[in-house]
Amino acid sequence: MTQNKQQRLSDKLLPEIEAFKQECKTLQLATLNSDYVPNASYAPFALADDGFYILVSELARHGVNLQTMPAVSVMMVEDEGKAKTIFARRRLTFDTQVELIEKNTKHFHKGITALSERFGDMIDNLAGLKDFNLFKLTPNKGLYVKGFGQAFNLTGDELLTLEWKTDGHQQQGQ
Secondary structure, three states: OOHHHHHHHHHHHHHHHHHHHHHOOEEEEEEEOOOOOEEEEEEEOEEEOOEEEEEEEOOOHHHHHHHHOOEEEEEEEOOHHHOOOHHHOOEEEEEEEEEEEOOOOHHHHHHHHHHHHHHOOHHHHHHOOOOEEEEEEEEEEEEEEEEOOEEEEEEOOOOOEEEEOOOOOOOOOO
């Protein structure tokens, strides 16, 4: 792909991806426990300049898993009712590194503030509970799927480099 086409693609898709992130309120989480047993779950999130922040109870399976395993895959997915086709819902996935944020620190205040601005007073109530922990999920690579034949890798320092995945759908026997 020429640099000119690459720039046009970035100019079009990066704002679309950013709007999709703002539209979604929850992250689908794929976590592992210490025995590598997977768990699918979700958590409301806030996006800050340094990653995603989630507030999770350690009574939940994924709350324990996030403390045990330092990596988690997250996904934002288009609402089924809004999708043109159920087989190609828009989605954005990231491989992330997990960090438990200690209470009463600058980073804790930053994450709780971001969550409170997005979800209101309930966040302050949950943050005050002993079993709730704040986690920062830092993405290191991503994938945006817009539809059939429209999948784009997100890489680079701030995940702003797009690469169109053109090695996809082929008929069997080809």
